[in-house]
Amino acid sequence: MEEKLSFEYAPAPESRAIVSIKPKYGHFIGGKFVLGTKHFPTINPATEEVLSQIALAGKADVDAAVKAARKAYTTTWSKMSGKERGKYLFRIARIMQERSREFAVLETLDNGKPIRESRDVDVPLAAAHFFYHAGWADKLEYAGLGTTPKSHGVAGQIIPWNFPLLMLAWKVAPALAAGNTVVLKPAETTSLTALLFAEVCQQAELPAGVVNIVTGDGSTGALIVNHPGIDKIAFTGSTEVGKLIARAVAPTNKSVTLELGGKAANIIFEDAAIDEAVEGIVNGIFFNQGHVCCAGSRLILQESVADEVLQKLKNRMAAIRVGDPMDKNTDLGAINSKEQLLKIRELSAAGDLEGAQRWSAPCDLPGKGFWFAPTIFTGVTQAHRIAREEIFGPVLSVLTFRTPQEAIDKANNTPFGLSAGIWSEKGSKVLWATQQLRAGVIWANTFNKFDPTSPFGGYKESGWGREGGRHGLSAYLKGVSHE
Amino acid sequence: MSNRIDVKKTYKLFINGAFPRTESGRTYEVKNAKGVFIAHPCLASRKDLKDAVVAARAAQAGWNKASAYNKGQILYRIAEILEGRRAQFVDEIVSVTGVTKAKADKELTDSVDRLVWYAGWTDKISSLSGALNPVAGPYYNFTIPESMGVIAAIAPEAPSLLGLIDAIAPIIVGGNTVIVLASTKAPLSAMSFAEVIATSDVPAGVINILTGKKDEIAPWMASHMDIDGFDISGLGAKKHAEVKTVATENLKRIYSFKSADPARILAFMENKTVWHPIGL
Numbered sequence: 001m002e003e004k005l006s007f008e009y010a011p012a013p014e015s016r017a018i019v020s021i022k023p024k025y026g027h028f029i030g031g032k033f034v035l036g037t038k039h040f041p042t043i044n045p046a047t048e049e050v051l052s053q054i055a056l057a058g059k060a061d062v063d064a065a066v067k068a069a070r071k072a073y074t075t076t077w078s079k080m081s082g083k084e085r086g087k088y089l090f091r092i093a094r095i096m097q098e099r100s101r102e103f104a105v106l107e108t109l110d111n112g113k114p115i116r117e118s119r120d121v122d123v124p125l126a127a128a129h130f131f132y133h134a135g136w137a138d139k140l141e142y143a144g145l146g147t148t149p150k151s152h153g154v155a156g157q158i159i160p161w162n163f164p165l166l167m168l169a170w171k172v173a174p175a176l177a178a179g180n181t182v183v184l185k186p187a188e189t190t191s192l193t194a195l196l197f198a199e200v201c202q203q204a205e206l207p208a209g210v211v212n213i214v215t216g217d218g219s220t221g222a223l224i225v226n227h228p229g230i231d232k233i234a235f236t237g238s239t240e241v242g243k244l245i246a247r248a249v250a251p252t253n254k255s256v257t258l259e260l261g262g263k264a265a266n267i268i269f270e271d272a273a274i275d276e277a278v279e280g281i282v283n284g285i286f287f288n289q290g291h292v293c294c295a296g297s298r299l300i301l302q303e304s305v306a307d308e309v310l311q312k313l314k315n316r317m318a319a320i321r322v323g324d325p326m327d328k329n330t331d332l333g334a335i336n337s338k339e340q341l342l343k344i345r346e347l348s349a350a351g352d353l354e355g356a357q358r359w360s361a362p363c364d365l366p367g368k369g370f371w372f373a374p375t376i377f378t379g380v381t382q383a384h385r386i387a388r389e390e391i392f393g394p395v396l397s398v399l400t401f402r403t404p405q406e407a408i409d410k411a412n413n414t415p416f417g418l419s420a421g422i423w424s425e426k427g428s429k430v431l432w433a434t435q436q437l438r439a440g441v442i443w444a445n446t447f448n449k450f451d452p453t454s455p456f457g458g459y460k461e462s463g464w465g466r467e468g469g470r471h472g473l474s475a476y477l478k479g480v481s482h483e
Numbered sequence: 484m485s486n487r488i489d490v491k492k493t494y495k496l497f498i499n500g501a502f503p504r505t506e507s508g509r510t511y512e513v514k515n516a517k518g519v520f521i522a523h524p525c526l527a528s529r530k531d532l533k534d535a536v537v538a539a540r541a542a543q544a545g546w547n548k549a550s551a552y553n554k555g556q557i558l559y560r561i562a563e564i565l566e567g568r569r570a571q572f573v574d575e576i577v578s579v580t581g582v583t584k585a586k587a588d589k590e591l592t593d594s595v596d597r598l599v600w601y602a603g604w605t606d607k608i609s610s611l612s613g614a615l616n617p618v619a620g621p622y623y624n625f626t627i628p629e630s631m632g633v634i635a636a637i638a639p640e641a642p643s644l645l646g647l648i649d650a651i652a653p654i655i656v657g658g659n660t661v662i663v664l665a666s667t668k669a670p671l672s673a674m675s676f677a678e679v680i681a682t683s684d685v686p687a688g689v690i691n692i693l694t695g696k697k698d699e700i701a702p703w704m705a706s707h708m709d710i711d712g713f714d715i716s717g718l719g720a721k722k723h724a725e726v727k728t729v730a731t732e733n734l735k736r737i738y739s740f741k742s743a744d745p746a747r748i749l750a751f752m753e754n755k756t757v758w759h760p761i762g763l
Contacts, residue, residue, distance in 0.1 A: 128619065144612070145746075239734075246731040251724035258734070415733070417753075434757050444759045451618035455626050459753050460711070461734050469616055471626060471754050479746055 009321070012328040014115045019106045021192065024053040027061055027215060028198035030068035031208025036061070036215075042191060045112035046325050046334035046369040054191045057214035059223055062183070065212040066229040069154040069181040072209030077181050078151060080207075082138035089134030089176055091204040096127040099200065103193055107165055108325045110192040112334030112370070113288055115326050125450060126169035129468075132452035133173035136473055140178065143470055145479035151179030152255055152478060153231035156224040158245075159194075160237045161187035161336050162291040162392075168194055170467045171234050172211060173452075178476035180232065181210045185224055188217040189337050225249065232476070235259070236293075238390070239416070239461050246464075257465035257475045259293065259457055261390040262418030265411030266296030266447065267433065269404070270304045272423035276445065278312045281396070284421055284447040286320060286332055286374050290394040291340070293462075294419035296447055298387060299376075299398045300407050306400050310378065317361040317374050324366070332394060335370040344372050344393035351377045351386040356397070382413055390416070404429065408436040417459030421447045440466070494524040494670065496531060496694065497677035499538030500687025506530050511695075513670065516581025524670045527693035529703050532662065535691040536709050539633045539660035542688030547630045547658040549686075551606035558602035558652065561683040566595045568679065572644065572672055579669045580641070594645045597743060601652035608656065608748050621761045628752035630658030631736065632711035635704040637697055639717035643669035647676060649740075650714060651690055653747040659712070662691045662704070666717070670694040698722060705730040705737075712736040712751045 026035045036055020043050050057065075077085065096103065103126075104119040111118070141147045155175045159167035164186055175182050186194035194213050201211045214220060218241075225233055225248050235245050236259040249256050266284045268277050284296025301309055325333035335341040352358055356377040365371040372393055380387050380397040387397050401407040411420055419441040422433045430444045440458045443449060450456065450468075457466035465475045495502040507528035513521050525531075546554075565572070569591050576587035609627050616624040634654045639646035643666035654661040665673030677692050693700065701718050704710060705726035713730060715723060716739040723739070730737055738750040 243731050243734065246734060247728055250727035250731060260734075430759070434755075440753065440755060442755060442757045444757060446622065446758055446760050449618070449620070449622060449758050451616065451620070451624070453616040454618050454624050454758070455614075455616070455754055455756050457754070459631075464734065464736065466754055469626060469756075470614060471612075 009329045011324070013324065014105060014108070014326045014328055016105055016109060016326065018102050019109070021052050021106070025191070025195050025215065026055050027057055027065065028195065028201075028211070028213040029061070029065045030212065031202065033198070034064075040188070040217075042110060042189060044109050045189075045336050046366070048368050051109060052192065054215045057185070057216040057220040057223070061214050062220065062223040062227060065183045065214050066154060066227050068209035069183050069212050070229055072207055073153055073181040076207045077210050078179055082140060082179070085176065085179065086134045086137030088204055088206050089130050089137060089173060092200055092206070093127045093130035093134060095200045095203050096123070096130065100124065100127065103165055103196060106196055107193050108333070111161065111164060111190050112325050112336050114330040114333045115328055116330065117288060122163055122166045125452070126166045129169035129173045129452040133177040133473070136174075137177040140477065143473055143477060145474055145477050149477040149479060152476065153180060154229060155180045155182045155232040155234060155476065156227065156230040157182055157184040157234045158221045158224060158237065159184065159186055161190040162288060162293070164190035165193040165197065167236050168197055170236070174467070174473050174476050175234070176210065178473060180476055183212045183214060183224060183230065185214055185216060185220055191215040230254065232256070234475070242463060257467070258463040259467060260461065260463040261416055262293045262295070262458060262462050263298055263388065263390055263414045263416045264294055264296050264419040264421065264439065265298045265300050265437070266421035267300045267407045267411060267423065268302060268305065268309055269407070269422070269424040269429060270302040271425050271429070272305070273425055274305065274309060274312065277423040278309065278316050280421060280423060280445070280447045281313055282316055282320070285396040286394050287448050289332055289335055289372075291336060291392055292448065294441060294448065296421050297391060297396060298411075299396055300410055301398060301400050302407070303400045303402050310398070313376065314359065314361075317376070320361055320363070320374050322363045322365065322371065322373060332374060335372050335393060338370055340392065341370040341372060344391055344395060347386055347389060347391045348375065348395055351380070351384065351397070354384045354386075356380045356384055356386060382410060388414065404433065408433065412436075412438045415461040418462035419443065419458070492522070494522050494674045494694070496525050496527055497674065497680070497690070497692040498531065498535045499691065500681060502677065513579065513668070515578055521579060522671060524674065524694040527664070527695035527700060531693060532700060532703050532707065535662040535693060536633060536707055538688035539662055539691055540709055542686055543630070543632055543660045546655070546660055546686060546689045554656065554658070555602045555605035557684050558598060558605065558656065561679060561685065562595050562598035562602065564679045564683050565591075565598065565676070572675060575672050575675060576644065576669075579671050580643070590642050590645050594648050597645060597648050598652060600743070601656050604656050604745065604748055608745060608752075611745060612749050612752070612754070616756070623759045623761055624756065626754050626756045628657070628749060629755050631751045631753050632659060633709060634659045634661050634712040634714065634751050635707070635710045636661055636663045636714040637701055637717035638663055638665050638673065640666045640668055644672040644676060646717060647673050649743055649747075650717060653743070654714065654751050655689060656748045657752040659751055660689045662693065662710075664693050664695065664697060664700050664704070667695070667697055701726050702729055705735065706732060708733050710735060714751070715739045
């Protein structure tokens, strides 16, 4: 017996009046906004409206940014006491909090994610990262790397489009706290909040050149990676690009951290609290349209509860509100770009072709913009592309198991190792599974939780190093024994 | 005594707790400092490396599961057995490298002491590097270092025994299994050290020792898809760029070290962060 509950909601749109987007942007180099030469449009993926023209940084721009960062490093930032550096980071955290609504609206317009998530997750966490790392700046000798840890120098940082401002915070805050200066490149489709952050740096009176932001595409990223004036590279993005970067940097002395792809298993044992687990599955794969490297994209269900869980999951998915990201009631926003939408469609088609069964939640998708309904595939085997490749969209692959060991074997059967989920009410089983899973972040009876104090990062081909906590900080410091 | 003909030792590889010859049938000559022939150790092949990786992979889960106390006792046991065979090792080092007996004796002392030092780390390293993270929410959140898996290592040319121990011990302290390539010029104490390991309750496959050419084997280690990490401390700097490039195929973790340090243990451990809700 299935009872269908249907709620109608009146629109609850967030106002965009708080943001003023300029028709055209340049780069932020040496504390000033400088004009770009070539430009490309950035659009709102929910409407395809052109929001602004973004500058495409070439060699001269990257050179200028690196030069400004080097000058700031040698003349100012590396000479300043940790106590004073920390105060700048505290200021930045405070200004981000004060301008949080503006950041949230701008992020949602440029990225397509629901305002509820940019407002409640991205922006507050970004500010928290600055606040947390601010306190490290004068305590580096306690970071576990000996009594005189050293900064690297100039850090080149390349971030993705899925959490634009938050990824900026993950990169910039620890780099600055450790005494490095940075050249940061936001993703091609989501530059606006990084450019607003540049204004925050000015308001915080951060010394010129400590933070430099150049916008552009992969060609700009390659210029940063290969620039001889950069001492450290930090990248978040796909495993494919991460390997290219690792290869480019291998013959050099540059230090590298990589936060790459994932194909996280979310394991539901038969003794799980099923209703909570269903919420966890939904949060795991549909948070941020599934544009999450640690998304719980492989649901691994114990056979004895598979039918029950799938029925409840479908009911729950039917209640997901897909649509206008600026509506405060929206759960699932727009896919970030046409390119990403095509990739999601292509992999989903491979799921059909390879024999998995597709089910999508019934929902009306807007006519304009880039959209994909929340979707699950059942009957997925470990060999299917949708079980092996990162889809990076609201698509869940469902596999089943009989014994706990089988669940672990399936979960670990991937070159990735970023995250995993476990659902069981039995403590000893949770801890057993926690030990067995080869992943850097394990969410037990929860999913997709993040905190600046909590190290995040992957095993195997999910990357090198951690971000957050003392472990993340150490990526921006040189210790005693490592060469 | 003077009329007696010595019974000389055949130096073989150490893979999965056994002493096979290289499948390739290749050997090379080791001479002493005066140029006199001493032995024909194996020139390990790519297939020997593959066999060693298979053994190391099979042994890893069991070694990782052994308690820290147990691992510490086994490392200490290696030190005990090495101490008992001091004279043999001193003679071997003197004959191959030509150093004074006092210097060889010092290397033995340092080797035994280094093993004891590492033995004590097994049950302390996670307290040193683990953390309880004060997240802003009702969650219990902790980070612990865990074994990385199968690790390859290149031991330095000299000191050949102490360098080998610095290549092996930190890797296995972390719950990993290891395939180590010994000093090319002075491989004999490494292969005799394998005899120490074989009698020290170290499970088969946890430590595997190869002899051969570094420039040949290092790229094979770097490109092997079932090796998770690579300690290149003993590899000439000229070769670093090549092996680091090849190793990106599976994003192998590569490090090199100048000294013994807990960082050397942690380099080949992964940090795992666990979240669980708190509530009724």
